[in-house]
Amino acid sequence: MLRPSFVPPRPVRVLRDYTRLRVDLTRERTRYWQRLEKILEDSLIKVSSVASSLDLISTRDMLEALIRGERDPHTLAGLARGRMRTKHAELIEALTGQFDDHHGELVRIMLDQIDALTRQIDQLTTRIDELIAAIPAAAIPDHECDDTGDPATQALPAVQRLAEIPGIGQSGAQAILAEVGLDMTRFPTPEHLVSWAKLCPRTIQSGNKNTSGKAGKGNPYLKGVLDNAAAGASRTDTFLGERYRRLVKRRGKLKALVAVARSILVVVWHLLSDPTARFHDLGSDYYNSRVDKEKRTRNYIRQLQALGFTVTLTAA
Numbered sequence: 001m002l003r004p005s006f007v008p009p010r011p012v013r014v015l016r017d018y019t020r021l022r023v024d025l026t027r028e029r030t031r032y033w034q035r036l037e038k039i040l041e042d043s044l045i046k047v048s049s050v051a052s053s054l055d056l057i058s059t060r061d062m063l064e065a066l067i068r069g070e071r072d073p074h075t076l077a078g079l080a081r082g083r084m085r086t087k088h089a090e091l092i093e094a095l096t097g098q099f100d101d102h103h104g105e106l107v108r109i110m111l112d113q114i115d116a117l118t119r120q121i122d123q124l125t126t127r128i129d130e131l132i133a134a135i136p137a138a139a140i141p142d143h144e145c146d147d148t149g150d151p152a153t154q155a156l157p158a159v160q161r162l163a164e165i166p167g168i169g170q171s172g173a174q175a176i177l178a179e180v181g182l183d184m185t186r187f188p189t190p191e192h193l194v195s196w197a198k199l200c201p202r203t204i205q206s207g208n209k210n211t212s213g214k215a216g217k218g219n220p221y222l223k224g225v226l227d228n229a230a231a232g233a234s235r236t237d238t239f240l241g242e243r244y245r246r247l248v249k250r251r252g253k254l255k256a257l258v259a260v261a262r263s264i265l266v267v268v269w270h271l272l273s274d275p276t277a278r279f280h281d282l283g284s285d286y287y288n289s290r291v292d293k294e295k296r297t298r299n300y301i302r303q304l305q306a307l308g309f310t311v312t313l314t315a316a
Contacts, residue, residue: 006196008181015131016178020221022124023175029117036110044097050090058084062095063111067104128174132159137182156278158182161271164279165264166240167232172225176268179222190269197222199262215258226261233260239282240264246287 008016033055037048045066051059061079070076077091084091132138138158162173180193187193194200198218204211234244240260247256271277301311 006181006186008183011131011135012178012181015128015135015174018124018128018131019175019178022121022128022171023221023224025117025121025124029114029121032110032114032117036107036114039103039106039110043099043103045099046094046097047091050087050094051084056084057081060111063107066099067108067111069101069104071099125171132157132174132177135182138177158272158275161278162268165229165233165267165271166236166238166281167229167234167264168225169229169232172229175221175225179219179225180268180272182272184269184273187269190266193269194262194265197226197265199223199226199258199265223261226264227257229264230257230260233264237284239284239286242284242287 007013037054040047047059047062048054053059054063058079058081061081062076065076065079073092073095076095077088080088080091158177159170159173162168162176163170165173168176180187180197184193187196191200196218198216201212201215204213230240230244233240234248234257235241240263243263244256244260247259251259267279271279297313301313304311
């Protein structure tokens with residue numbers, strides 16, 4: 001009498017194990033970068049205040065020089081490349097500290113751990129690409145190939161079609177496929193998928209009274225990908241970005257991000273339901289193009305009249 005739980009086929013479950021491990025290793029690598037920055041701050045080295053990230057070729061050369069025993073800030077700042085050369089004075093000040101031999105030993109251990117994790121993540125990424133290529137539903141069916149040469153109508157694999165959504169990217173598309181699968185017949189409508197992912201408010205029923213509550217926990221890996229995608233899409237000049245900017249004014253940042261994540265998941269459902277579908281951005285002016293100008297004009301006039309003004313309109 002109960003509906004069965006969602007259990008994807010074995011190839012998707014295997015793919016899920018690889019994508020989840022990649023997420024875990026990526027988070028662990030981020031922790032090591034944070035520990036490395038803490039060690040540098042303990043030695044009064046504040047290169048992270050000048051460089052955008054410690055994961056740069058210039059900063060890596062500086063760290064390797066510090067490990068070898070170089071302490072002259074002018075020599076260390078001379079290792080900068082590209083646009084960091086224009087920050088020579090700031091680098092000299094940031095690299096002037098009390099970096100000792102034990103700091104160098106600890107930094108060496110941290111960098112070795114980061115390099116090892118990077119190699120493992122690259123190995124998992126290669127394996128994930130192979131597993132997705134081996135799933136028939138993720139490839140382009142023969143009867144859907146388009147030889148017209150038009151990029152807008154050309155059929156693409158599932159990962160590439162999902163990667164066209166703002167904020168998703170290649171790795172995000174792979175993670176979504178691993179979590180929700182490719183068979184959308186398990187979810188009759190987009191609302192079913194959104195409800196399963198716990199990206200909609202819960203309905204709390206007490207007698208004949210229904211109220212909405214907080215969304216449940218859901219799949220943490222799927223929610224993590226969608227949250228990152230929503231945060232990335234919120235900074236774009238797209239429909240999703242405009243949706244976030246409209247909602248954040250009256251609902252707050254967290255609820256606006258959840259709403260954008262829900263919209264992204266609805267788009268994912270439609271793209272996976274129709275293998276020939278391609279993502280089409282509605283544009284940042286979508287809401288303005290659907291506004292009833294006469295109704296908005298009447299509302300503004302009514303508000304001004306309530307404040308005691310006499311309104312006279314002149315066409316621009």
